[in-house]
Amino acid sequence: MADINKKDVIKLLEDIAVLLELKAENPFKIQAYRKAAQILETDQRSLREFDDLTKINGIGAKTAATIQDYIENGYSETLQALQKQVPEGLIPLLDLPGLGGKKLSKLYHELDVIDITSLEEACQNEKVSALKGFGKKTEENILKAIQDYKKQPERLPVDDMLKVSKQVESYLDSIEAIDRYSIAGSMRRLRETVKDLDFIISTKDFDTVRKALIEMPNIKEIIANGQTKISIIITWDYDVSIDFRLVEDHQFATTLHHFTGSKDHNVAMRQRAKAQGKKISEYGVLDIETGDIETFESEEDFFQSFGLTYIPPERREADGELDRFEEAVDLVESSMIKGDLHMHTTWSDGAESLEDMAQFVTDKGYHYMAVTDHSKFLRVAHGLNEKRLRDQIKEIERVRQLYPDLTIFSGIEMDILPDGTLDFDDTVLAELDFVIASIHSSFNQTEDQIMYRLNQAMENPYVHMIAHPTGRIIGKREGYAVDVDKLITKAKETKTILELNANPKRLDLNSVWLKKAQEKGVKIAINTDAHRKSNLDFINEGVKMARKGWLNPDSVINTYSVDQLKSVLKEKKNR
DNA sequence: GCCGTTTTCGGCCCGACTGTTTTCAGTCG
Numbered sequence: 001m002a003d004i005n006k007k008d009v010i011k012l013l014e015d016i017a018v019l020l021e022l023k024a025e026n027p028f029k030i031q032a033y034r035k036a037a038q039i040l041e042t043d044q045r046s047l048r049e050f051d052d053l054t055k056i057n058g059i060g061a062k063t064a065a066t067i068q069d070y071i072e073n074g075y076s077e078t079l080q081a082l083q084k085q086v087p088e089g090l091i092p093l094l095d096l097p098g099l100g101g102k103k104l105s106k107l108y109h110e111l112d113v114i115d116i117t118s119l120e121e122a123c124q125n126e127k128v129s130a131l132k133g134f135g136k137k138t139e140e141n142i143l144k145a146i147q148d149y150k151k152q153p154e155r156l157p158v159d160d161m162l163k164v165s166k167q168v169e170s171y172l173d174s175i176e177a178i179d180r181y182s183i184a185g186s187m188r189r190l191r192e193t194v195k196d197l198d199f200i201i202s203t204k205d206f207d208t209v210r211k212a213l214i215e216m217p218n219i220k221e222i223i224a225n226g227q228t229k230i231s232i233i234i235t236w237d238y239d240v241s242i243d244f245r246l247v248e249d250h251q252f253a254t255t256l257h258h259f260t261g262s263k264d265h266n267v268a269m270r271q272r273a274k275a276q277g278k279k280i281s282e283y284g285v286l287d288i289e290t291g292d293i294e295t296f297e298s299e300e301d302f303f304q305s306f307g308l309t310y311i312p313p314e315r316r317e318a319d320g321e322l323d324r325f326e327e328a329v330d331l332v333e334s335s336m337i338k339g340d341l342h343m344h345t346t347w348s349d350g351a352e353s354l355e356d357m358a359q360f361v362t363d364k365g366y367h368y369m370a371v372t373d374h375s376k377f378l379r380v381a382h383g384l385n386e387k388r389l390r391d392q393i394k395e396i397e398r399v400r401q402l403y404p405d406l407t408i409f410s411g412i413e414m415d416i417l418p419d420g421t422l423d424f425d426d427t428v429l430a431e432l433d434f435v436i437a438s439i440h441s442s443f444n445q446t447e448d449q450i451m452y453r454l455n456q457a458m459e460n461p462y463v464h465m466i467a468h469p470t471g472r473i474i475g476k477r478e479g480y481a482v483d484v485d486k487l488i489t490k491a492k493e494t495k496t497i498l499e500l501n502a503n504p505k506r507l508d509l510n511s512v513w514l515k516k517a518q519e520k521g522v523k524i525a526i527n528t529d530a531h532r533k534s535n536l537d538f539i540n541e542g543v544k545m546a547r548k549g550w551l552n553p554d555s556v557i558n559t560y561s562v563d564q565l566k567s568v569l570k571e572k573k574n575r
Numbered sequence: 576g577c578c579g580t581t582t583t584c585g586g587c588c589c590g591a592c593t594g595t596t597t598t599c600a601g602t603c604g
Contacts, residue, residue, distance in 0.1 A: 026576080027587090028576070028586080029576050029577090030576090031576085031577095031587075032587090033576075036576085036577090057577090057578085058577070058578090059576095059577085060576060060578080061576095061577095062577085063577085097602085097603085098593090098601090098603090099601095099602085100601060100602050100603085102600085102601060103601070132595095133595070133596090133600075133601085134594090134595085135594060135595055135596090136594095137593085137594060138593090138594065138595085141593095141594090185604085196604095198604085224591085224592055226591065226593090227592095228591070228592095229592065243604080245591095258589090258590095258604090259604075263604070266588075266604095267588060269588090270588045270589075273588090274588085279589085280588080281588085281589055281590065282591095283590090
């Protein structure tokens with residue numbers, strides 16, 4: 001038997017769906033393959049643990065046989081047959097806005113379009129506009145889509161989009177005719193990369209708002225300008241597309257829910273509605289029997305009408321939330337956070353003094369903080385040597401007197417050196433309250449080397465936490481070769497805390513690993529790694545990511561009181 | 576292709592906008 005795993009099978013089903021789409025097959029047939037792939041993705045079990053695939057709702061005899069054939073032979077006849085019928089170069093063309101399976105299929109069959117080059121030529125020679133169902137405008141739009149496709153990445157990192165989003169929000173704040181508005185879409189769900197921004201706006205004066213929106217600064221192009229929907233592209237570092245939906249206020253909650261998605265979450269909600277004799281649209285919930293349309297003051301009320309507790313946006317990913325949220329789920333919330341255990345000051349590469357950081361943390365209502373500047377190995381960040389570290393401890397002692405209600409842990413973000421040794425001796429570490437170990441060098445080492453370094457750090461009785469465990473920078477850098485499963489196992493064994501670094505560039509660990517860590521009983525700290533005052537607000541993104549990973553307050557040590565936290569830190573040394 | 580307290584056919588989530596039409600198909604979210 002060939003060595004096929006579940007990911008391979010999911011990819012097979014998705015590939016089949018794409019090829020069927022290009023054949024302009026029945027959309028429901030295509031959907032059936034996509035659904036089967038998603039069901040496997042969501043299911044906890046590995047491929048070997050399924051005894052009979054057809055028992056799963058959504059996988060029938062045909063799909064099960066296709067999967068079986070693939071597992072046994074190592075290739076799929078179904079897939080190969082389709083691949084013979086569809087040129088490979090057509091597949092990426094589906095990403096061009098305005099082109100779907102049906103149009104592409106027609107372009108292929110009637111104009112021999114097989115890839116982006118032949119499509120561009122067909123447009124330039126005005127063959128496309130001559131086709132029935134196509135016109136001059138479509139031809140122009142395809143050409144423009146090709147230009148854009150060549151120069152722009154498909155999705156942008158959430159950190160970049162957060163900045164654009166804030167800019168748009170401050171513009172919306174200036175429009176008086178707007179009653180209320182909210183970001184929606186994948187930005188609201190805090191996906192790691194975001195394709196475009198969606199805003200829902202309620203108003204009594206559609207015309208005024210619409211006029212104001214299309215006068216927003218930096219607009220490059222207006223894509224759609226309808227009664228209730230305005231789509232624009234604004235120029236930032238990249239071009240960013242933004243959709244605005246205008247609604248009357250009583251429709252706000254259902255519209256917001258609708259455009260927050262995810263798409264699959266909405267499908268699941270509508271299926272649930274249907275089973276209850278109701279029909280969901282963005283304008284409300286229709287009772288099929290009476291014909292009444294119900295609207296809601298808030299999303300809470302909306303969920304409640306379906307027998308559900310409030311599902312936060314970042315949890316709406318169609319991975320079992322509808323069942324789980326029939327009862328209230330105990331998830332961590334921003335208001336539960338009592339301290340931040342990773343931040344920098346002017347002693348290394350931070351922008352604020354130690355005393356100022358104590359003030360800012362106090363302003364946030366926290367009970368404790370850890371001062372964790374870089375260690376000496378990190379010269380570029382002006383890392384602390386033993387002497388400066390001891391001087392800093394004295395400064396911490398001074399600031400403690402000024403803030404008697406705040407517990408300040410003396411700490412360090414200590415480098416794990418390329419050879420696996422630590423930047424400080426145990427005698428130095430023993431003088432500190434909170435020791436973070438992290439990797440900032442030799443990212444290209446093999447998995448064995450990286451794991452050796454991390455293991456050395458976790459084995460050390462004075463190391464409390466591993467920071468940004470994978471080192472990834474979203475959309476920019478992969479991170480080092482960590483086997484996170486092994487890392488989690490080792491963290492459990494050594495009672496080492498793992499960080500959820502809340503900086504939106506990092507969000508490290510991500511939700512998938514957080515979920516696993518919690519299942520294994522590993523404690524997590526949500527930290528901002530603040531280098532300046534405003535960075536302390538990253539805690540909100542951190543908490544969202546934590547909830548995406550289903551983290552409950554008990555798994556998150558900075559929801560603990562000072563005393564509880566201290567006893568957790570003690571466990572490490574005493575293990 | 577999948578499913579069934581509509582159970583082997585007929586529906587599968589719903590609506591806005593654009594472009595090409597002259598009543599609607601395709602795409603998108």
